[in-house]
Amino acid sequence: MGRVQGKVALVTGGASGIGLSAATLLAKEGASVVIGDFNVDGAKEAAREIRNQGGEATGIFLDASKEESIAEAVDFTVKKYGSLTILYNNVGLTNIQKDLDVVNIDLDEWDRLMNVNTKSVVIGSRYAIPHMKEAGGGSIINTASMAAFASDSIRSAYGASKAAVVQLTKYIATQYGKDGIRCNGVAPGLILTPAAKNNLSEELQATFMRYNALPYHGDPDDIGNAVLFLASDESKFMTGQTLQIEGGHYLANPTVPFFNEMAAKQKESN
Template identity: 40%
Template sequence: MSPASNLPGPHPGRFEDQVAIVTGGASGIGEATCRRLVAEGATVVIADVNEERAQALAAELGPAARAQVFDAADVKSIERLVLGTVERLGRLDVLHNNAALSAPDIHRRDNNAIDIEFEVWDHVMAVNLRGYLAGCKYALPTMIAQGGGAIVNTASTGGFAGDITRMAYSVSKAAIIGLTRQIATHHGKQGIRCNAVAPGLVLTPGTRGAAASVIEVMQRHLLVPEFGEPEDIAALVCFLASAEARYINGQTYIADGGMLAHNPTMADLVDMARRGG
């Protein structure tokens, strides 16, 4: 039995009569969030650059799900996504900014301040940061006019701690944490709640393909028995988007199995103690 199967089930009706957009919604955390939102009563627009996968998921989820292809690096594409959703469905209650650049070629070239090409830096920022700003920019007027709405951004533990790889990615995720606070500060009194989730390593189809040695190293530093699944993050996203979180605004919730909660040498010290060192 997978850890995700032990999660409490969806809350039927929690998003009844609400409309949600999930970017990067056709796989991983986005897919799990779409599934949960539909199970909880929302009408969900699955926005993804992979049209075929988005269409397949929408067909599986039924009439409460709609697929729309979009490009997170293209501001006009995001504008069409948001305004088109409002035009077709009449409202927008939840925006889950979740799309992120996942091209292996970009990840390989996203290295350090000396070697990174500005083309790579700009591309990462366009998708991971400007795309989130654009989603907020076009969603906010509708949400404000209807009396409120919830925005949940996907950040990362990479936004809190330095690493030896993917510098632009980490910086973009740190900026999302700041963007989240800004949106909440500017528009909280208008009924807008903007929060973020910062996952650690989550066993999406992409991360399952990582080297076993990397997985093993990271697992030593967890403070829970197992890695998280996309459903763990989806449960947190849906809570933050729901009325149950009405008193939470401008916050970033780390969901990393306790990875950042302890002294970074903890796992090595435990091993030393076991050896009697």
Template identity: 75%
Template sequence: MKRVEGKVALVTGGASGIGLSAATLMAKEGARVVIADFNEQGAASAANELKNLGLEVSGIFLDAGDEASIKDAVDFTVEQYGTITVLYNNVGVTNLKKDLDVVHIDLDEWDRLMNVNLKSVLLGSRFAIPHMIKAGGGSIINTASMAAFAGDATRSAYGASKAAVANLTRYIAAQYGKHHIRCNGVAPGLILTPAARNNMPGQILDMFEKYNALPYHGEADDIGNTVLFLASDESKFITGQTIQVEGGHYLSNPTIPDMQEMMADTGH
């Protein structure tokens, strides 16, 4: 039997990158999947490619900043496939030009990120949970970020929103566990999605790799496979957790890479 055979999954932000990886892996492992994305054409194209492989996948529009659009996505999933048993809340946005330190941050940008990154998780869960209760249970998975677990020089709103996602994950798990609904988070590090490869300066990529415990960056499937595990019954006794999939970036004393370089220079 495939790992998520019989499950019905809604993946938000599923047209590319991490979301597409998770949607693809779940579909290949037996789930019926709805890919929802602001890029409606991208969602439809991704769904069609998976349909050509004989998989049950639909692609629809989603504006994660709009309550009605989120409800429509959940309703579509239930109408199309009869229920919803997996919800992957994956949408997340940031703006490096506006999301700055706390003195200089654009306050409208703060509100936008809290709405899209955090409230969308609340609303997706709010609309999906009653259907999951009727179905006898389900799994909600939320994309947090390594930014949820440490301070940074910028991206104050992004980090705060993702930290709130990690805590909301615990609240949902505590409130609905007796209904056989699990809720977990995934906190990616720097993942080499097409967007990261095309837009991230090489100097930044090298900097992140230097401070990873592992000598390489993550790929989209590293997150997708974690989501697949959390969607499956293999993780049936795991709830309220946010799994950091970030190559050990925060694992050790931050001076270790510099210390290793110094020791190598002195022959030790």
């Protein structure tokens, strides 16, 4: 207990899934947490549950596509809890109906994803950093994605926006490290959030599993615990890094599952 005792955190997109896990774990370990989400009722309910568990949290509305909304969330956090020392830029969007290959992609969707997935990180950091300087330092954590490291037949904008987050993380770390501000990222693979469970068929989940090095999928706490580590002083000599948390999905040569299956069949036949 107390790994982030006395720190103040703003978690964007914290009403559900990975953001909710991070907010809950930060509060459990002693941070005062503001949960900002477009789903304001969900944010308030998440904060209420954290308070019921003995933590300190407040839920507010946040539209990550609008600069003024992000600025207001930062200002609210500082006014409510006196400082801001942890910023978790977690909001991200994807749309497989419009975010296609580069010939067929809806360019309005390209602009929307770049605005929310990448620009919101810039804006959140832009408004948080002066307060972190005043506090003597802080930790910024950004949600990237394994889509930043491996290409796909669709989701061109999503992958490009998350790759930009990985590089932006390095720039922030370089530019503000001397102020005691660290900046790191997390790049999740398939995480079985409630939304993922509802939207991904069992067949698709099994396909992902086939390529995992580990015999299971990730859950939100696998990312939430990494965020907690990056927010805490346990990672005080770590900056500019993006942790790839994806169960070894991209680790091996893609032919490995086929050879494993061939070997298993041969073993059965013998």
